[in-house]
Amino acid sequence: MRGKAVIAGVGHTAFGKLPGRTTDSLNVEASRKAIQDAGIDKDAVDAVFVKYPTSQHRSMYGQTVAEALGLQPRIGGVWDQGGATNISMISFAAMAIEHGQCEIALVTIADNPKTGTRQAYERGWGDDAVHGWFGVAAGYAMIMRRHMEEFGTTHEQFGAIARASRRHGAENPHAQLRLPLTEQMYDESRLVVDPLRRDDICLVSDGGAAVVVMSAERARDLGVPAPVPILGFGQGQTSWEVAQRPVLTSTAAEISAKTAFAMAGMTPKDIDVAQLYDCFTIAVMMTLEDYGFARKGEGGRFAEDGNVELGGGLPINTSGGLLSETGMPGMQLVIEGVRQVRGTSVNQVPDAQTAIVSNQGGIMHTHSTLILGR
Amino acid sequence: MAAEVPLPEITPLTEPYWSGLEAGELRFQRCGGCRNAWLPAREECPRCLSDDASWEASAGRARLISWVVYHSAVHPSFADRLPYNVAVVELDEGARLITSINASEDELSIEMPLTLSIEQESGVSIPRFSPS
Ligand SMILES: [Zn+2]
Numbered sequence: 001m002r003g004k005a006v007i008a009g010v011g012h013t014a015f016g017k018l019p020g021r022t023t024d025s026l027n028v029e030a031s032r033k034a035i036q037d038a039g040i041d042k043d044a045v046d047a048v049f050v051k052y053p054t055s056q057h058r059s060m061y062g063q064t065v066a067e068a069l070g071l072q073p074r075i076g077g078v079w080d081q082g083g084a085t086n087i088s089m090i091s092f093a094a095m096a097i098e099h100g101q102c103e104i105a106l107v108t109i110a111d112n113p114k115t116g117t118r119q120a121y122e123r124g125w126g127d128d129a130v131h132g133w134f135g136v137a138a139g140y141a142m143i144m145r146r147h148m149e150e151f152g153t154t155h156e157q158f159g160a161i162a163r164a165s166r167r168h169g170a171e172n173p174h175a176q177l178r179l180p181l182t183e184q185m186y187d188e189s190r191l192v193v194d195p196l197r198r199d200d201i202c203l204v205s206d207g208g209a210a211v212v213v214m215s216a217e218r219a220r221d222l223g224v225p226a227p228v229p230i231l232g233f234g235q236g237q238t239s240w241e242v243a244q245r246p247v248l249t250s251t252a253a254e255i256s257a258k259t260a261f262a263m264a265g266m267t268p269k270d271i272d273v274a275q276l277y278d279c280f281t282i283a284v285m286m287t288l289e290d291y292g293f294a295r296k297g298e299g300g301r302f303a304e305d306g307n308v309e310l311g312g313g314l315p316i317n318t319s320g321g322l323l324s325e326t327g328m329p330g331m332q333l334v335i336e337g338v339r340q341v342r343g344t345s346v347n348q349v350p351d352a353q354t355a356i357v358s359n360q361g362g363i364m365h366t367h368s369t370l371i372l373g374r
Numbered sequence: 375m376a377a378e379v380p381l382p383e384i385t386p387l388t389e390p391y392w393s394g395l396e397a398g399e400l401r402f403q404r405c406g407g408c409r410n411a412w413l414p415a416r417e418e419c420p421r422c423l424s425d426d427a428s429w430e431a432s433a434g435r436a437r438l439i440s441w442v443v444y445h446s447a448v449h450p451s452f453a454d455r456l457p458y459n460v461a462v463v464e465l466d467e468g469a470r471l472i473t474s475i476n477a478s479e480d481e482l483s484i485e486m487p488l489t490l491s492i493e494q495e496s497g498v499s500i501p502r503f504s505p506s
Pocket residue numbers: 405406407408409410419420421422423424
């Protein structure tokens with residue numbers, strides 16, 4: 001399937017605090033922009049894949065969005081893998097197109113936890129709340145501690161990841177947080193759930209983002225101006241909760257990446273730029289290792305050596321990622337991957353031919369990988 | 375009024391766990407089919423899918439897998455305990471659970487041996503651990 005499907009168009013809303021905006025409206029705005037970017041007629045869309053809004057779960061939400069878009073799709077609905085959903089839906093769309101189930105798919109996501117509720121991220125973990133075990137951040141902190149203890153990974157090395165995203169985001173006019181992070185600022189950043197500091201943790205954002213997927217052939221026929229070929233995709237899942245997970249320091253991101261690299265006929269050395277899901281810096285650290293950019297336990301040194309900054313061997317999160325551009329769970333990373341391959345990023349990696357994007361959800365439970373290139 | 379610690383919702387499935395703690399023992403489930411041991415309570419063994427599980431008492435020895443220290447309270451009932459730790463431990467019998475450790479942070483390191491200590495939290499017996 002390598003190169004048979006393309007991302008034909010991308011679109012997103014403003015990011016940050018968007019009071020008064022519903023997720024329905026944010027989905028429609030992002031979709032309208034993606035359809036315009038693809039240069040196609042709205043009514044040509046015959047599939048609508050929607051990520052449910054995490055902060056406000058609604059039954060049959062795929063139908064709500066399709067109705068708001070005035071579409072009667074052949075395939076439509078909501079998929080739930082947390083942050084891994086975006087790339088997974090893109091890959092399901094590509095497979096459905098390949099098998100004649102639909103022709104032009106819209107994949108869209110929106111949420112408004114900043115003006116709405118963050119409760120979904122702060123609830124207690126069932127009966128374990130009696131121990132004070134609350135919140136998504138603490139789950140990531142539990143994994144981060146094990147990584148630090150097992151491999152000697154340091155705060156400074158996590159800081160190098162945060163500094164790269166924040167440096168890149170500062171150049172992005174759409175970014176919610178345009179404040180470069182110095183080593184000193186990171187060191188002085190308050191501990192939230194030790195070992196996690198404030199600057200290891202992503203933003204909370206309202207916003208929407210969407211992409212249009214179709215076959216490369218259809219994109220040629222329709223004269224889509226800047227289609228970006230999908231070279232590979234994959235998924236993987238680590239189903240255990242953090243407490244029951246036999247190994248804390250590696251995840252099924254490894255399987256997800258392996259599947260995507262095999263489909264693309266590529267290895268990590270072939271990647272020019274990476275957009276790695278940075279809900280917390282530990283997620284990036286483990287993705288660098290699980291994807292094979294660094295050996296297990298050596299992600300810290302890889303980051304510290306400047307590889308992940310613009311000008312380094314593997315620039316990451318060139319639009320700022322979840323730490324700086326928007327805390328939205330993941331579609332913005334796909335959009336930045338598209339911009340890099342098109343050559344239109346504000347932090348363009350010179351002559352980038354290939355981009356990899358990681359998405360993940362839960363506490364590193366679900367993983368999906370996308371390889372784009374020309 | 376101060377916020378109250380959220381207490382477990384005891385169900386027929388989890389009742390043996392909580393009554394075990396009241397009786398002074400930490401119980402886990404063991405599969406009659408494949409001998410797998412686990413927590414928290416579930417109806418089927420996730421390894422062989424047998425529904426033939428029974429409760430056993432742990433000898434109370436464990437090792438530390440990882441821990442975190444809350445410096446801000448996600449839930450208001452823990453605000454006056456900051457900073458406090460929450461840990462993952464593995465019992466010698468194989469089951470893993472969320473708990474907390476009676477020690478200051480600089481005493482903690484992964485794989486350190488721990489001993490069970492059943493304590494009261496808002497009228498409920500819960501398992502905690504101390505360095506062995
Ligand atoms: Zn079994």
